[in-house]
Amino acid sequence: MTFTAAALGGLMAWRAGVFQWDLWLATVFGLMFAHATNNLLNDYTDSRRGIDKENYYRNQYGVHVLEDGLMDEPQFWRYVGVTAGIALALGGWLVYQRSGLTFDLMLAGAFFVLFYTWPLKYYGLGEPAVLLVWGPLMVGGSFYVLAGFWSWDVTWLSLVFALGPTTVLFGKHTDKLDADKAKGVNTLPVILGEKISRYAVLAMMVAQYLLCIGLVVTGSFAWPLLLVLASLNSMPRLFSLYSEPKPEEPPQNYPEGIWPLWFSAQAFRHTRRFTSLFLVGVILDTLIA
Known part of the structure; x- marks a missing residue:
């Protein structure tokens, strides 16, 4: 997900004739190690606050490095030191090379790495943060580092991409709403x-299609972006699924290993297809342009 965001920003820079391999590679690896650091801190924060103890929802569908005993705390902090150190080193080099807004973008990224899990997620700001981070911050920021200027066309395009992971996260938090509420x-x-x-998840999915149509109508991008409309045939099924509460038990033949995820699994399925068509459309449009 993070690689794709940086790749999209790089593609837009190539389209504008300002792509540079060294800056792009530093951006990609810097963002990926920053994301790794955030994931580790997410596990640590929820573990130490008692959220991920015992059979909490999070532990039922994914690996938890601390709760599952994959490393002790000294090993954990050494690991964090490596991932955060690489991210900071690459970010510092990019600031030295590009200056301008690059330092501000780096500070914004560091803020979300450190404070997404707490307090943002605990006070209803986690979902807007994901939309902002995987959209304007990562895609728009990657473009800025390469181009040296901000592009609002790229910013609007980034929101199409960022709404995908936001629907998945929103679906996951809806799936575990009761568990989160009980834990505060x-x-x-x-x-x-x-x-x-x-219905908010459905609205965000619809917004992805409307944004693509808007970008074509305004002339920011051309007709290949409308390839995403090929995934519209999944929307009636999604409207049907999201119009009802989550079932108490997984339906018969539900894929093994996914439950208790339900709404997030449906959102992921849509996002995977939509984003694939979206990226193909952006690449085709870029080649035509």
Whole structure:
């Protein structure tokens, strides 16, 4: 996901004739190691606050490096030191090479790495943070580092991409709404309620299609971006699934290893198809341009 965001920003820079391999590679690896650091700190924060103890929702579908005993705390902090150190070193080099807004973008990224899990996620700001980070910050920021100027066309395009992971996260937080509420984790679905959250995910999916149409109508991008409309045939099924609460038990023949994820799994399936068509459309449009 992070690589794709940086690749999209790089593609836009190539389209504008300002692509540089050294800057792009430093951006890609810097963002990926920053994301790794965030994942580790996410595990640490929720573990130490008692959120991920015992059979919490998070432990039922994924690996937890501390709760599963994959490393002790000294090993954990050495690992964090490596990932964060590489991210900071690459970010510092990019600031030296490009200056301008690069330092501000690096500070914004560091803020979300450090504070996404707490307090942002605990107070309904985690989902907006993901939209901002995987959109304007990563895609727009990658473009800026390469081009040396900000592009609002790239910013709007980045939101199409960022809405994908945001729907998946929103779906996951809707799936575990009761568990989060019981633990005092006030994600946005906890604040909005289960029904509104289900329709919010659908609204974000629809927004992806509308943004693509808008970018073509305004002339920012050409017709290949409309390839995403080929995934519209999945929307009736999604509207049907999201119009009802999550079932108590997985349906028969539900893929093994996915439950208790339900809404997030449906969102991921849509995002995988939509984003594939979206990226093909952007590449074709770039080649034509």
